[in-house]
Amino acid sequence: MGIAVSPQIHPQVADFIDKPRKMLINGQWVNSISGKTFPTYNPATGEVLAQVAEGDSADIDLAVKAARKAFDQGPWRKLTVSERGRLIWKLADLLEQHTEEFAYIESLDNGKALTIARAADVPLAVDLFRYMAGWATKIEGNTIPISVPYTPGAKYLAYTLREPIGVVGQIIPWNFPLLMAAWKLGPALATGCTVVLKPAEQTPLSSLRLGELITEAGFPDGVVNIVPGYGETAGAALAAHPDVDKIAFTGSTEVGKLIVHAAAGNLKKVTLELGGKSPNVVYKDADLDTAIPGAASAIFFNHGQCCCAGSRLYVEKSVFDKVVEGIAEEAKKINVGSGLDPQTEMGPLVSEEQLRRVCGYLESGFSEGAKAIVGGHRKGDKGYFVEPTVLVNTNEDMKVVREEIFGPVVTAMPFTDPEEILPRANNSEYGLAAAVWTKDISKAHRTAEILRAGTVWINCYNIFDAALPFGGYKQSGWGREMGHEVLNNYTQTKAVCTKVA
Ligand code: NAI
Numbered sequence: 432m433g434i435a436v437s438p439q440i441h442p443q444v445a446d447f448i449d450k451p452r453k454m455l456i457n458g459q460w461v462n463s464i465s466g467k468t469f470p471t472y473n474p475a476t477g478e479v480l481a482q483v484a485e486g487d488s489a490d491i492d493l494a495v496k497a498a499r500k501a502f503d504q505g506p507w508r509k510l511t512v513s514e515r516g517r518l519i520w521k522l523a524d525l526l527e528q529h530t531e532e533f534a535y536i537e538s539l540d541n542g543k544a545l546t547i548a549r550a551a552d553v554p555l556a557v558d559l560f561r562y563m564a565g566w567a568t569k570i571e572g573n574t575i576p577i578s579v580p581y582t583p584g585a586k587y588l589a590y591t592l593r594e595p596i597g598v599v600g601q602i603i604p605w606n607f608p609l610l611m612a613a614w615k616l617g618p619a620l621a622t623g624c625t626v627v628l629k630p631a632e633q634t635p636l637s638s639l640r641l642g643e644l645i646t647e648a649g650f651p652d653g654v655v656n657i658v659p660g661y662g663e664t665a666g667a668a669l670a671a672h673p674d675v676d677k678i679a680f681t682g683s684t685e686v687g688k689l690i691v692h693a694a695a696g697n698l699k700k701v702t703l704e705l706g707g708k709s710p711n712v713v714y715k716d717a718d719l720d721t722a723i724p725g726a727a728s729a730i731f732f733n734h735g736q737c738c739c740a741g742s743r744l745y746v747e748k749s750v751f752d753k754v755v756e757g758i759a760e761e762a763k764k765i766n767v768g769s770g771l772d773p774q775t776e777m778g779p780l781v782s783e784e785q786l787r788r789v790c791g792y793l794e795s796g797f798s799e800g801a802k803a804i805v806g807g808h809r810k811g812d813k814g815y816f817v818e819p820t821v822l823v824n825t826n827e828d829m830k831v832v833r834e835e836i837f838g839p840v841v842t843a844m845p846f847t848d849p850e851e852i853l854p855r856a857n858n859s860e861y862g863l864a865a866a867v868w869t870k871d872i873s874k875a876h877r878t879a880e881i882l883r884a885g886t887v888w889i890n891c892y893n894i895f896d897a898a899l900p901f902g903g904y905k906q907s908g909w910g911r912e913m914g915h916e917v918l919n920n921y922t923q924t925k926a927v928c929t930k931v932a
């Protein structure tokens with residue numbers, strides 16, 4: 432499709448985006464029933480990157496039927512848990528072998544730096560699949576001694592089974608397209624569920640390429656179905672579908688609430704990983720040489736398009752100027768450019784919509800009295816670039832401090848009383864992540880206890896691991912991703928009771 436096929440581009444990726452991409456239903460690559468396709472864009476140029484089959488409710492229906500059949504009748508449920516684990520491990524191996532290709536796809540479709548996709552997104556997805564492959568053989572119930580007071584003298588053998596929840600709909604966002612697919616698919620497959628995955632309309636390509644590897648790895652037909660399309664059509668149909676047993680969603684809190692409503696029809700189980708406005712607290716006794724670059728990366732990593740971005744920065748007053756100026760210096764050093772350029776550290780935002788949203792927040796901040804000590808504007812007039820931005824003169828009444836911006840914009844605020852800061856940090860409808868920087872370990876752990884967030888980082892930020900549960904307090908979500916905790920979201924417990932005497 433012309434533009435994207437620059438001389439630098441990986442040849443297999445050029446081939447992959449050259450043809451319209453189909454959807455994966457019941458092991459077959461098919462067009463949408465309507466025959467419609469939609470464009471996905473290169474955010475560095477704003478030009479069309481590829482055409483993709485546009486799924487809607489009819490395609491979702493076919494995909495759910497395929498997933499249902501694969502769950503109820505297919506060979507999938509008859510595989511041993513060891514065989515299931517080996518398939519997931521094989522998928523991890525295949526993904527790892529294609530690291531370069533996936534890094535290019537992520538960079539082109541999402542805008543992120545190729546170097547970062549190669550070093551972080553793809554290896555984290557590989558590792559997640561390996562971690563979950565190991566769990567397939569370790570999902571155990573219990574034997575439970577019971578007394579049953581109304582049947583004196585009787586004896587029972589009682590135990591629990593942890594069974595897969597069934598057909599799972601998974602709706603994922605565009606900020607880490609491949610990694611979000613892995614976070615969702617890994618536990619669903621380890622527990623023996625079947626899946627209909629709907630990638631974000633902005634970034635469907637890596638999920639579709641992953642679908643090819645899923646087929647190549649040997650997963651039976653219908654175990655994973657992938658239907659690209661828009662949220663309001665394909666996504667809404669999946670969330671409301673009466674034959675879907677569970678929906679797992681990552682995205683905006685606003686759509687999360689729509690998902691909950693849509694799920695009410697058949698009371699499907701729901702897990703949600705939603706927005707955040709994470710406080711990042713720097714005490715004056717922190718090691719500023721690590722806290723300053725740490726706080727910069729907390730907000731600027733992935734262009735601030737992270738649900739856990741450290742977007743509310745609270746700095747103890749006596750070191751406020753030093754920290755904020757230090758972060759501004761870090762911001763100035765960031766190479767902003769096309770993701771494919773090896774020098775690039777920060778690419779464009781994902782879409783024109785996101786560019787407008789972030790610029791709208793900047794204007795709102797300025798109109799309420801905020802001041803940018805660095806950045807504050809769109810960068811250039813081609814593609815969706817925004818300057819890394821540090822806002823001061825901000826307070827908790829401002830929209831930019833209360834709402835998720837999802838761009839490279841941090842709001843910095845000083846505090847004087849170390850006790851008063853924690854209620855302020857907790858004063859948000861969100862509770863996804865938080866961080867604290869201090870050399871005082873007692874203070875660090877006391878602070879971690881008080882912060883109302885699903886993740887608290889101490890003297891670090893954005894540390895993720897397949898073994899570490901991740902998810903939100905308050906309106907940041909329901910349930911946890913990763914770790915063994917996520918397995919609870921994909922299994923249900925059956926109690927079996929046998930009279931033995
Ligand atoms: P979104 O919540 O609309 O999109 C996320 C996913 O939900 C996409 O796959 C989309 O197609 C789907 N979706 C949209 N409407 C739907 C519906 N009615 N029913 C079912 N699925 C639906 O997020 P959007 O519009 O891309 O970004 C808006 C804001 O959301 C961002 O500025 C950011 O604040 C937040 N966000 C948070 C993310 C997170 O990781 N928690 C990821 C992406 C966005």
Ligand code: MG
Pocket residue numbers: 662683686
């Ligand atoms: Mg939306």
